[in-house]
Amino acid sequence: MYRDSTDALIKLYKFSIEATAFRVFSKALQDHIDTRIRKVISDPTNDPQMIESTLRLKRFVDTAVAALFSAPPKPIQATNDDDEHMDVDLDAPSVDVLAHNRRLELEESVRAGFKSGLGSRQNAPAEWIAKHLDAAMRKGQGSGTEAAFNTLLDEIIALIGFTKDKDVFRAFYTTGLAKRILLNKSASDDLERNMIVKLQNEMGDEFTSGDVMMKDLQVSESLAKAYQSARVKNSKQYKDSLDFTANVLTESAWPSYPLLKDGWKFKLTAELQASIDAFSAWYATQHSNRQLSWRHQLGTVTLTARFDSGKYEIGVSLFQAVVMLQFNEGDVFDFNELKARTGIESSELVRTLQSLALGRKGTRVLLKRPAGKEVEPTDKFAINKAFSSERIKFKINQIQQDISVEESRKTNEQVAIDRVSVLEATIVRIMKAKKKMTLTLLIDNVVGDVSKRFPPDVREIKKRVESLIEREFLQREEGDRNTLHYLA
Incomplete structure (x- = not known):
């Protein structure tokens, strides 16, 4: 089993039958899966590889159990504790009842092994299953086939069934889904809807929140189109506002996104504030009894920047945009000056400046002096006039906090x-x-x-x-x- 050898497992299975020790073989398979899963998930340093390692073992076990009975492999799903009896179709003319019972018993041993192994650590397996799913939904099927991608999703759902902490999975899944669809990080909205349906079918109505979010976003898109129409019809009224789109969402339908409070005195530039004010005034004419509460940490901006090497369209976060726009009013600012001008909290400003000055090649639009990987209060920043990029349009990713912690x-x-x-x-x-x-x-x-x-x-x-x-x-x-x- 440690060598993932199907042939060796088949030989051991046949020997157990000949030695009338099938039950011993079945229990040994369960214990082996349990031990391997516990080893994988017991060390927190292995957490990022936890689910991929578990899936590799699951694929081998599914294939191996099928090979024992010369049948096409199928994923072994978790069953409800109340429904763990084994049904045998005694009337099926081509079924070897004894072999059929053995297969059912082995499949039950596999379930028990995965359940006990994943249950040996609280919360973490469910959390990392959700994160693994998040990465898959961001990547999509890529160069693979739709069938292969759906198989991966089914494998992930099978692991969810083996965990006890389904509420933990739901919390992390919902948070990941919200970020993907709000920030356009999902490979496909259709894939997201299909996954929501899969989860509802397997896990019940607990996962209706994903459906609610998708529908809420559709309503928001209709509202955004109505605002764009209003801007076109009344161009003079909106002449000071930029091309602006807002997602107006029902707060109760989404994960909690806190307001910027402790350490924040966030200040939008005049042109950005004018766009928000114009939308807020228009929205008040459509919904007089509703109050907008802005979550600036989710905002994005597309900037047009001119360097000696040419003109570029740069996709940035709202915080990155506010920092970059300061350099329309001055050539050089130190950290404390930027903090005072933008009102961005210190640790967030550090990450923002690191992304603009110390990111990957082709995205370093700012220069930092003195050079170094850390941002200090005395550091000075200026526009990188020698900046150049092979791409006319590109994004600068914000350096994230340690999300895993x-x-x-x-x-x-x-x-x-x-x-x-x-x-x-x-x-x-x-x-x-x-x-x-x-x-x-x-x-x-x-x-x-x-x-x-x-x-x-x-x-x-x-x-x-x-x-x-x-x-x-x-x-x-x-x-x-x-x-x-x-x-x-």
């Missing part, structure tokens, strides 16, 4: 908060229906209900019960503390 921490914290809400809502719903239950029976009902989303902690359920008693949703029976009553 910061975003992961915030997302997992939000998942923990959401789990508390889910537990309390489930307890109240069950007690409202039953009116009276023992604590033990209530815990059993709650565990059975929420296990499809995440592995519930019995101690946390008891804490939620106590909290609901304190808030007078529940009441203990006098003389029997183990019996609970629902308070209407």
Whole structure:
């Protein structure tokens, strides 16, 4: 198995049959998968390779199990815990019932091995499955076929079924989907819709949020077209505004994007502010009772820049644009001057200047003095007059924060908060229906209900019960503390 040798596995399988030791073989296969998965996911330094390594093992196992029975390989999917019985079609004339039962048992051993292996570490496997899917949806099928890409998506969905922390996957998937479709990072909107349907079919209505976001974006696109029409009809009124498009979205339908607060005093340039003001005024005429709340960290700008080597169209973030536009008003600025002029928070300004002055070749539109990879408060910046690029149109990627640490921490914290809400809502719903239950029976009902989303902690359920008693949703029976009553 460590050499991924199908031939060797077939020989071992045949030997186990001859030695009447098939059950030993089946259990050994389960234990081997469990051990290999645990080894892969136990070391956080291996996290970026975790899912690809798991998928490679999964592909080998699927192919090998099929080869044992001379059948075309098919992905072994996770099954619900409540539906793990094995159905045998005894009437099928060409089916060797004994071999059929063995195959079902081996497939169950494979499921058990992957489930126990991936379940040995909390949250991380589900998080990295979502990140692996995010990378796949950004890349798309590339030079491969549509069938091969759909197979990859099905393999990823199979891994989701093996994890217990499906709410963690959902949180990271939703965040990734939002970024892809808002920032035009997705390979295809059609692929995104297909993936949403796949997830809904396999995981249920928990994944309707993706569908809601896609529909919300379509409404926003219609609004953007209406604004462009208004600009064309009233060109004099909008003469001071740039070619501007806003995504107006329903806040409750999307992941939370915080306002710029601590350390921020963000200042748009006059021409950028005029564009936002013009759109805001037009929007107020369309929806008088709605309030716009801008998320500048998601904004992008296309700048026309003229250098000695020629004219270029440069795609940048809003923060990068605001920094670059400062050099229309001066030749040289130090870090502190740029911070005062733009109001960009210090760490974000460092990343922004690094991307503009220290990025890959062909994108370094600023010069930094003194030279070096780090940005210091005393560093000075100027337009790189000698700049040249082989491409007339290009993008300058913003240097990202350590998403694997910061975003992961915030997302997992939000998942923990959401789990508390889910537990309390489930307890109240069950007690409202039953009116009276023992604590033990209530815990059993709650565990059975929420296990499809995440592995519930019995101690946390008891804490939620106590909290609901304190808030007078529940009441203990006098003389029997183990019996609970629902308070209407």
